Amino acid sequence: MEREIRFFDTTLRDGEQTPGVHFDAETKVTLARRLEDFGAAVVEAGFPASSPGDAEAVRRVAEALERAEVAALARCRAGDIDAAAEALAPARRPVVHVVLGVSDIHLAKKLRMSRAAAVRAIAESVTRARRRVERVQFSAEDASRADPVFLRQCAQAAADAGASRVNLPDTVGCALPEEYGAMIADVAAFLDRSVIVSAHCHNDLGLATANTLAAVRAGARQVEGCVNGLGERAGNAAVEEVAAALRLKRIAATGIRLEQAAELSRLVAEAAGVPVQPNRALVGANAFTHSSGIHQDGLLKDPETYEFVSPALVGAPGHRFVITARSGRAAVAREAARAGVNVAPGDVDRVYRAVLRAADARGGAVDPEEIARIAAGV
Numbered sequence: 001m002e003r004e005i006r007f008f009d010t011t012l013r014d015g016e017q018t019p020g021v022h023f024d025a026e027t028k029v030t031l032a033r034r035l036e037d038f039g040a041a042v043v044e045a046g047f048p049a050s051s052p053g054d055a056e057a058v059r060r061v062a063e064a065l066e067r068a069e070v071a072a073l074a075r076c077r078a079g080d081i082d083a084a085a086e087a088l089a090p091a092r093r094p095v096v097h098v099v100l101g102v103s104d105i106h107l108a109k110k111l112r113m114s115r116a117a118a119v120r121a122i123a124e125s126v127t128r129a130r131r132r133v134e135r136v137q138f139s140a141e142d143a144s145r146a147d148p149v150f151l152r153q154c155a156q157a158a159a160d161a162g163a164s165r166v167n168l169p170d171t172v173g174c175a176l177p178e179e180y181g182a183m184i185a186d187v188a189a190f191l192d193r194s195v196i197v198s199a200h201c202h203n204d205l206g207l208a209t210a211n212t213l214a215a216v217r218a219g220a221r222q223v224e225g226c227v228n229g230l231g232e233r234a235g236n237a238a239v240e241e242v243a244a245a246l247r248l249k250r251i252a253a254t255g256i257r258l259e260q261a262a263e264l265s266r267l268v269a270e271a272a273g274v275p276v277q278p279n280r281a282l283v284g285a286n287a288f289t290h291s292s293g294i295h296q297d298g299l300l301k302d303p304e305t306y307e308f309v310s311p312a313l314v315g316a317p318g319h320r321f322v323i324t325a326r327s328g329r330a331a332v333a334r335e336a337a338r339a340g341v342n343v344a345p346g347d348v349d350r351v352y353r354a355v356l357r358a359a360d361a362r363g364g365a366v367d368p369e370e371i372a373r374i375a376a377g378v
């Protein structure tokens, strides 16, 4: 049977850490409902101890969702854990997400804590969270730069205290796929099989999706990410990319309704005020736009020639041609027809040459109205 991978969506928490982004409670509820419908197994709603407004937003999301688990972040501090548990009180399936930096860099420089104190803090915090909720996730922040033996010890301490999920983030996005996969495999083999190992990758080297896929191959049963790859610095793994790769490469089932991806991407971009870059995979404006004559000719014969991903997979409206000086006769005639002017076969060459002259003069794309005007003139 095909494996099933759980999606832990953190658009509303890590995604909101995108510089300049703020989602108010209303927006979080609207997006959380869409994320639940999209198929996220877990929706991380926020970090209640960070502000009263976020505590309220988490509470509202907790009230709103019916099927997905709702997670809230907490550092290894009693106040954070209590704030998370309180905000999650209305949730049908609450998850307290406890985090502690476990690399020596984080322990020595940020937390000023010994390794022994870190293990104690993990055990105490997970125990405290477990008194309030059944599902606790422990994240070993900066896991990819931690000592592997100590990382196992932290993961085991969390599991022994009752965490049923252990997340191993590549917090600074420094890992290569083979390194990240090896870390996941090592911890997954060390822990009891009942503990779900989760992958959480940042995109500082542009490898977040590749690393997440390597983690799945290495035994991760949950993947974390944000719509449009939002997140701190260069962002998190994009959920739509990970889900599409798992589906199209037949690696695992996901429960994600990918056909909602284009619309969800648009909603998140609008709510975040962060436009999607045109060449973004799957959801960018150019993801299904073809410009060169060679490609357009292939597409007209069979879309499979130049589209590995079909627009329908992510609910995009379809492919689009732009006419430039690199386009060909067939595409120019097609665009003229789409703009309302049917070009007779004997006139195609003249129209094409006139469009080329316009494109060369412009140094860019010729829009459909101008193609129609040129075709009508010829």
Ligand code: KIV
Residues within 6 Å of the ligand: 014, 073, 099, 139, 140, 141, 142, 167, 169, 170, 171, 172, 200, 202
């Ligand atoms: O990147 C990270 O380490 C995190 C943790 C809080 C899970 O976002």
Ligand code: ZN
Residues within 6 Å of the ligand: 014, 169, 171, 200, 202, 236
């Ligand atoms: Zn993160």
